[in-house]
Amino acid sequence: MGLGVGQLRERLTAYWSLVLISAAGVAGILGLLAGYRWRYLLMTVVLVMVTATCFIGPRSRLVVSVAGAMLVFQSDLGTLKYAYLGLVTLCFALSVRNLLRAGSPEMRRDLGPLLWGAAALTAYLTFTVLVARHNGTPTNWWIRDVLAYYMLVMLPFIGIDAGRYANWRWTQIFMAILAVVSSVGFATDWLERRGVSALPFGRFVLSTAALVALCFCFSLAAAGTARRLPAMIVWSTVTATILVALTVSGTRSGPFVVGLGALGLIGSRVKWRIPWRRLLVLLSAIVVLLVAVVPIAAGLLISDSGFLDDRILDALKVFEGGAAADQSFTAREKSYSWVGTAFEQHTWLGTGPGYLYPMPDFPEMKTVSLDTPFIVPAKFGVVGVVVIVLYLVGLLSCVVLLRRRSGYSTGYTVFRGFAGAMLLFTPFGPWLEDKGFPLAIAVAFLLVVPLDKSRRAAGSASSVRHDLPVGPMNGPRTDGHPGWPVAAGG
DSSP states (O other), X not given: OOOXXXXXXXXXXXXXXXXXXXXXXXXXXXXXXXXXXXXXXXXXXXXXHHHHHHTTOHHHHHHXXXXXXHHHTTSOSSHHHHHHHHHHHHHHHHHHHHHHHHSOHHHHHHTHHXXXXXXXXXXXXXXXXXXXXXXXXXXXXXXXXXXXXXXXXXXXXXXXXXHTTOOHHHHHHHHHHHHXXXXXXXXXXXXXXXXXXXXXXXXXXXXXXXXXXXXXXXXXXXXXXXXXHHXXXXXXXXXXXXXXXXXXXXXXXXXXXXXXXXXXXXXXXXXXXXXXXXXXXXXXXXHHHHXXXXXXXXXXXXXXXXXXXXXXXXXXXXXXXXXXXXXXXXXHHHHHHHHHHHHHHSTTTOSOTTOOEEOSSOTTSEESOOSSTTXXXXXXXHHHHHHHHHHHHHHHHHHHHHHHHHOOXXXXXXXXXXXXXXXXXXXXOXXXXXXXXXXXXXXXXXXXXXXXXXXXXXXXXXXXXXOSOOOTTOBOOTTSSOBOXXXXXX
């Protein structure tokens, strides 16, 4: 059977996206290896290619936004970050135009709360430059700190637009790559920070707990709802890879909090969730795999053989009441004290983004963020927190409206698990300050937004595939591609 027009367009779009992104990657590597004379020329070529990719389609814009942030934000503020901000703004403008012009009336109504919240947050973020300057913060530090919040405004719309065009196969590949890269990047970064890495390189992508948590919820949901054994094995392996990376990194709260996020995936099959018995069996198998692989991975990645044992002993001391002897706990205690003082001095408008605080372990050094959720009220004050809360309410309202219109889906289940994990992370650090949080929200909307019904080509019932593994986008589509699974009721 020949390809339909829609399928052919999708394959050509994916082909040209791959060609341009691959060419941009090659040119970027050559730029890093080349001398000073050729470097800027090759980087200009990269910028032109990536900009061209933004015009190919919504999925390409999402890839550019996510991949660009993971590569750019692992470095210091520079020309690349300004270029990335310009690219994201372009992708945001194209996606909003596409949603308002081509989206259904129901989609535009669902976006209403998010649009109003985004407008309010953008206005207040722009106002904070005056607050920051009043408190003596240089403009370049304000830009460095506020950029993640501007991304939180723009990236959800890019994810929503991409979700209308994404099928199961594309999302499956995208999420698998994202899960492995983000988790491995998280582990290599923290091993380097703690001085125990046995690798010849350190951080190579953005280290983000939020994105890792979302990928964990997705991979576990894909494994728990798979109908076929190969699909279950593949996604169980991806889930185990994430947990191995978190464990080897030495983080003690990560595996615990992310694991508890799995509770949000439990539920009835009617609502495209995982029955608790199946989830228990699945997690048991993953834990067995984890116990077998962690010692091998630690031997390859960690230079200090007693590193993990020391981290476990420190955690036990905290549980037994010896928190004062734990370095991480002491650092957080100092962070809470400094942030509390800053909030008392700047209650209503905050210090403004970019304000420098002492680092708990090295007070002579300064940082714009600390491991305490109260850093957000300290930066933005009572007024700013109200605006941020209104934006988050608009974001959640958009998700709920989408669910009511299209029914329950595995994507919505993943969002529930992710939201639970973020709430559990709150005592350990400010997830709003995580530069990967806007990326995670964009990808979450990719999973939640139903495939646009107007894009479904007419076809016979015989063309519907019923052998697809149950996943975020595997309801039947009449053009031979999987669409969004929808349960009865809303």
